[in-house]
Amino acid sequence: xxxxxxxxxxxxxxxxxxxxxxxxxxxxxxxxxxxxxGQTLGQIAQRYRVSxxxxxxxxxxxxxxxxxxxxxxIPTAGEVYARPGQTLERIARANDVSVESLxxxxxxxxxxxxxxxxxxxxxxxxxxxxxxxxxxxxxxxxVVELRRAGEEPIVATLRVEEGVSRTGLRYLEGMLRRDERDxxxxxxxxxxxxxxxxxxxxxxxxxxxxxxFRDPRxxxxxxxxxxxxxxxxxxxxxxxxxxxxxYCRTIDAVGCGFYPRSSFVHVDAREERTHWVxxxxxxRRPRYGTLRGPAPRGRRPFISMPDPTxxxxxxxxxxxxxxxxxxxxxxxxxxPVVAGGSREDDSEEP
Numbered sequence: 350x351x352x353x354x355x356x357x358x359x360x361x362x363x364x365x366x367x368x369x370x371x372x373x374x375x376x377x378x379x380x381x382x383x384x385x386x387g388q389t390l391g392q393i394a395q396r397y398r399v400s401x402x403x404x405x406x407x408x409x410x411x412x413x414x415x416x417x418x419x420x421x422x423i424p425t426a427g428e429v430y431a432r433p434g435q436t437l438e439r440i441a442r443a444n445d446v447s448v449e450s451l452x453x454x455x456x457x458x459x460x461x462x463x464x465x466x467x468x469x470x471x472x473x474x475x476x477x478x479x480x481x482x483x484x485x486x487x488x489x490x491x492v493v494e495l496r497r498a499g500e501e502p503i504v505a506t507l508r509v510e511e512g513v514s515r516t517g518l519r520y521l522e523g524m525l526r527r528d529e530r531d532x533x534x535x536x537x538x539x540x541x542x543x544x545x546x547x548x549x550x551x552x553x554x555x556x557x558x559x560x561x562f563r564d565p566r567x568x569x570x571x572x573x574x575x576x577x578x579x580x581x582x583x584x585x586x587x588x589x590x591x592x593x594x595x596y597c598r599t600i601d602a603v604g605c606g607f608y609p610r611s612s613f614v615h616v617d618a619r620e621e622r623t624h625w626v627x628x629x630x631x632x633r634r635p636r637y638g639t640l641r642g643p644a645p646r647g648r649r650p651f652i653s654m655p656d657p658t659x660x661x662x663x664x665x666x667x668x669x670x671x672x673x674x675x676x677x678x679x680x681x682x683x684x685p686v687v688a689g690g691s692r693e694d695d696s697e698e699p
Contacts, residue, residue: 380425386417397423406430409466426642427474431463445630446472446610473609473628474642484588487553491545493517494555495524502555508545512666513538525561525581534562536578538665539618543603546661547585547616550596557584559613574604574698580617590614591640598624601657606698607640615698620663625699626652 382393390413394401401413407422407430415421424430429440437460441448450472452458463469491508505520507513518541525536548556560582563575574580585593590607593614597605605624606615611631628643629636636643637650644650 380423382421382423384415384417384419384421388415388417389413390415393421393423399424402432403430406432406466407468427471429469429471431465431467431469433465435463437461437463440469444471447630450610450612484550484554485552487549489553490549492553493545493548494553495521495544496555496557497524498557498559507541507548509668509670511668513541513545513668515667515669517541518667524558525578527562531562534578536561537618538667539661539663540579540581542665543600543616543618543661544581544583546600546659547583547593547596551585551588551593554588555586557586558582559584574617574619579619580604580615580698582613582615584613594624598655599658601660602663603661604698609640617698618661622654622657623699624652624654627698 380397382397384393390401390404393415394404403424404410404421405413407424429444431440437451437457438448440463441451444451451469454470454472454475489506492504492506494502494504496502503520503524505514505517507517507521518536518538521541521544522534522536526532526534544556548554558581560575561580562578563573565571565573565576570576583593584590590613591609594605594607597603597614597616602620602622604615604617604619604621607624607626608615608629609626610628626638626640627635628638636646637648638644639650639652
């Protein structure tokens with residue numbers, strides 16, 4: 350049998366060493382730590398940047414005494430362990446999330462009694478959903494079923510062969526308006542085309558408009574895409590929010606915002622490609638981060654941007670299929686500040 354040359358032997362050894370050192374990608378699961386002689390629980394907590402109480406809860410410990418050789422479960426970002434006597438409400442309040450979102454993330458019903466050491470996943474840290482190969486073909490491409498929460502849906506033809514339907518654009522503007530204060534506000538045909546593209550990709554599923562036109566106030570400045578009239582916070586029926594966001598990121602020259610602690614995805618028709626993750630709750634100051642969690646205050650984290658696989662034309666013609674309706678050009682000036690608006694979320698988008 351021929352022996353391998355020294356060069357090939359060295360290459361093989363290096364490859365094996367790399368595989369051992371690097372190993373498979375680390376999953377977001379609990380870690381374990383084997384206690385060494387002389388270590389204290391405080392030292393271990395400091396090493397992993399978690400609290401002593403969290404380690405105690407994860408291991409159902411009453412005190413802080415540990416012994417050499419003992420294996421401890423170390424919580425990772427996004428998971429908490431119930432302490433004795435803790436309720437779902439207390440855990441939600443301590444982690445700045447709603448009880449309903451915490452219950453939904455852990456598939457819990459009602460007001461369950463938690464046991465000490467029970468592991469819970471915080472909203473937004475759930476594993477990425479597995480997207481099916483296809484969401485199906487829409488029955489009528491370009492036709493979108495739009496609705497607002499608590500209202501009956503309407504069916505609007507947004508995209509036609511020549512561009513965007515004027516009638517469909519009128520229906521969409523009605524959905525984006527809050528009330529009479531927005532009667533003179535208009536969006537762009539590019540926004541209508543974006544929603545039609547999202548609807549078609551997900552098989553024509555109903556799109557709920559959570560928020561549309563907005564006035565500059567609090568965290569929504571005059572540069573907000575909502576104030577400019579080219580943004581909407583949406584839900585796609587039966588589709589996880591992260592899946593909607595991931596698809597939006599494949600489109601060139603649009604804005605996509607994922608809010609793990611809210612109930613919508615932000616999409617806008619700006620003419621540049623931008624995306625972000627905001628861990629704030631509705632109406633709170635933005636707390637940007639990555640899919641792994643919020644970044645330290647005041648820091649904007651880097652999120653890798655995949656290559657676009659779909660395009661959205663910059664210039665979109667409007668088909669004058671409704672002679673009774675003539676929409677003026679969107680104003681470049683923001684509308685006067687008006688308080689109120691039950692469907693608004695005040696988070697700022699970049």
